[in-house]
Amino acid sequence: MESAKRAPVSPTLPSYEQEQHLHAFRACEQRHEAMARLLVVVWEEPGRCDPRAMTHVVTAHLRRHDTYHSWFEERDGTIVRHILADPAAIQMEPMALGEVRAEDWQKHVMATPAPFAWDCFRFGILQRANGFTFFASIDHLHADATVIAFLMTEIRSAYRAVLDGEGPLQLGQPGSYLDYCGNQRQRAAATTLADPEVTRWIAFLHRNSGRMPAFALPLGVPEDRYHAEYVHVDILEDAVMDAFESACHAAGARAIGGLLACAALTERELAGRSRYSVVTPTTTRRSPQAFRTTGWCVGVVPIDFDVQQRTFPELALTAQDNFDERLSLADIPIELVLELAAGLPTVGPVATGGVMLSYMDVNVAPLSAHIAREWHQANGRVYINQGIAAQVAIWLFRTQRGLSLTAAYPANSTARASMHRYVAAFAGACRMAADALMPTYSDVGRER
Incomplete structure (x- = not known):
């Protein structure tokens, strides 16, 4: 969190999708309205969750994708991007919340920070006697529906590989969402x-x-x-x-x-x-x-x-x-x-x-x-x-x-x-x- 606060301003503008989303959120906020903005992905796993292994794969996912390395602020109506200089500064830490009711879990997920905050995403598990539920709550700012594929591979499959003592999954080099934003703006300037x-x-x-x-x-x-x-x-x-x-x-x-x-x-x-x-x-x-x-x-x-x-x-x-x-x-x-x-x-x-x-x-x-x-x-x-x-x-x-x-x-x-x-x-x-x-x-x- 401290590294994110110190992240310098980047010349890379947000994508049009991100910019529209941030302006829409600000308009809702000014009218004291809630905005439908979170993608909440859940699945079930057998057994007891190993928090260290899960923390490792969630951290690796966040470091791997540079969309998570940005946060935004509004300056005189313009959206400005900040970028963490070193992805290795991202280190998730597990926090035990104790026994919860369904209503408590819903409130926790819905309290995922707003899109102008760097950490506008939450990951967690609900442990039960016969297994656990994994959940990811990610602001639309950083994801579309394809995030299902990334979470299933980079968290679910990677978590199982860690538990089984296998080597790191060979995922292939990802592209850069920052490059996507820059290329989109470059094309727009010529349109x-x-x-x-x-x-x-x-x-x-x-x-x-x-x-x-x-x-x-x-x-x-x-x-x-x-x-x-x-x-x-x-x-x-x-x-x-x-x-x-x-x-x-x-x-x-x-x-x-x-x-x-x-x-x-x-x-x-x-x-x-x-x-x-x-x-x-x-x-x-x-x-x-x-x-x-x-x-x-x-x-x-x-x-x-x-x-x-x-x-x-x-x-x-x-x-x-x-x-x-x-x-x-x-x-x-x-x-x-x-x-x-x-x-x-x-x-x-x-x-x-x-x-x-x-x-x-x-x-x-x-x-x-x-x-x-x-x-x-x-x-x-x-x-x-x-x-x-x-x-x-x-x-x-x-x-x-x-x-x-x-x-x-x-x-x-x-x-x-x-x-x-x-x-x-x-x-x-x-x-x-x-x-x-x-x-x-x-x-x-x-x-x-």
Whole structure:
């Protein structure tokens, strides 16, 4: 902590993701609002935890990734980065908190320091008679969903290797999140309003009345910001999800194209919309080293296409083509687009509000089938803390359990009713697409 306080100012600016997050946190703080900012990753382990071994691997993880070596302060509205000169100064120490209730544990996790503090992360274990639960609470400032892979490998697997007396795991040299930030800012400095990607972003915003896409059903709030609540539903079991993916492939699409098609069909059914519009996040990691680097490396792809009376196969192919053709737009931060478009009458000044649909398959990069198996066997889970959000967010996860949906929406009865209608219709659209191929899977099962 003392070394962090003495860390000098760096010329490397925060990434656009980090800068937006820090400004949003400060705005929430000034309004005395909580912010949904923590990624809480948990899994279960057998036996009794060895605190020395666990402390060793957690310390190694923090030293390995340079995103943890930075902290930020605000000076006259500008975000300034400080960097620890020597990663070896980071040394975690275990602290025993004694017996706790569930409420005590929740308070401890939610008290993870704010993103302007260097130590905006917490790691710990809950020891029980028959095993223990590991947890990591990391501010979004330093991580995106791919942190699951890093924690499973660099903490879970490394911890087991230490206990078994094996040598250090050969993890491969990670990339630098500082380099990611610097490269992003360098590209941004060379980007102009005339660049094709910026032009396509502005056209997308123009088609949505100068803003991000709006959710199809009533939310009961006129403001962009609201206290969020969450719903979690298992949409498709594993065998049915396999059939759904086969239906997507038969249409010339991948799962993301099929899921976007189902969302479009849902909006057509519930709201009569003839055009579907949404943003979907994707990783902006582009190299093998980048895929070994934890940090916030996510951009969003703008999606919109006509729905009309088209069928699932037609929409799945259209959505997939839309996604693939616009994937490069994720490398242009929406905050940069709005900076460049300031003053244009067709574009609003902020990117808040709207709706986001995210899909992540834990069986493929940046995770893997191996990590997915480990995650499933360890009963792994990811949580986020409740707080103010600025959009309707829908997260779809493909695991060995199948397909699940988690959604965040305004905490009021109107939005709750709308989201429950939406989730039911979306699940129905996914099942209907899968049903066409389910008999084939049943036949294969009988042959085996």
